[in-house]
Amino acid sequence: MYRMKALVFDTTLGSWENTRGFELQDVPAPVLNEKKDPTDADKALLKVYYAGICGTDRGIWNRTAFKDQILGSIKAEGKTRRILGHEFFGEVVALGSKASALAPSLIIKGTPRSSEAGIVAPLKVGDFAAPESHVVCNKCFQCLRGEKHVCTNEKILGISQDGGFAEFVKLPVRIVWKTDTAKTRPELGALQEPFGNAVHAASKVPLKGKTIAIFGLGPIGLFLTLVARGLKAASIIGIEPNPVSQEMAKRLGIDYVIPLPPRPKETLIHQHDEEVIRQINELTSGLGVDVSFEMAGFNSSLNNCLFATRRGGDVIAFGIKSGDFVLEDYNRFIVRGITVHAVIGRRLPETWETTQRLFSDAKNKIQEDIWNIILNQGKGTILPLKEYTKGRFEEMLAKHPKLLIEV
16 A cells, blocks of 8 residues: 555544654555545545644644634544645646546636536646535535535534645545646645635625724734735734734735734733734724634634724634633624624635636736745745654744744
């Protein structure tokens, strides 16, 4: 059996609480074998070129996120390890007998997806592609209503199913999105999935002509800045403690950055930041913003959104955190008529279609800004898998908000 390199969480090396980071191991490589497994007929085998590191992976690295999902799925499969990673891009090297016509498609005139007449070309070996990370059932109540992003039976790559921090990965072809490398830089092919999170968040309410606040300028918050800029938001305010991310946001064209100061020791963990709200009110003539985006997953950040948003405005909640949150001044929230929208993943297929159209349009400079600013042209932000060590990787995590693994 052929073996490959992969970054994994391995249960045999210690408990969840007593371990840290990812292990680089030789593991069995996946293959398509329809005689042994008939469901391989609708699967694709992808040779991975690049994989992205996101907040979820940082949480797994620090053992602060997805414990139950990872351990539960490993046990259910009778395995001892999980191959991690859910943002990746690569080349289709094998297809099941029924797979070609089942892959999702987007017609963009003049690309390999379509002829000049607009006929979608089926997925084939040799095509480049990136997957949706949520594997949905297409059978539950939500899926049948077109709400696949909240599928009852979903599995997530790199969490409840083996992912893409590996040389090869086997995937249901229905989540494999062909990617035109003539229009999408290969390194950025892996970032279509997380960029889609920003697209989904920005689609919850119209942003044109509105003043918005983004609480948390991590990678998704920075992507959201680009999307909101393209949607012609009137003014974008970013709130962020990290000076590196603050500077990136400024270079991306954000209008105002409010540094998030250290919280006084006597402040309760859920309380909003009075100085931040004061500055937002000053920038909005006391009205508050039209739309607040919670992108950090902290209780105080959610309350900041509620206090920063004008009467009748909207809060988009994206950040994830386990446990309970305290809603500060509930009466104020109700009386001001604020609407809260929760966002998870990407709407399927709508968000992917929008993301690929945005990536294919060079006029918006989205890819240029991601490569030059967020990824620093690959300087210090791309680590070859064969050179991985925990120490080196942790140093890179501390310096850069977004990293890629080159496989």
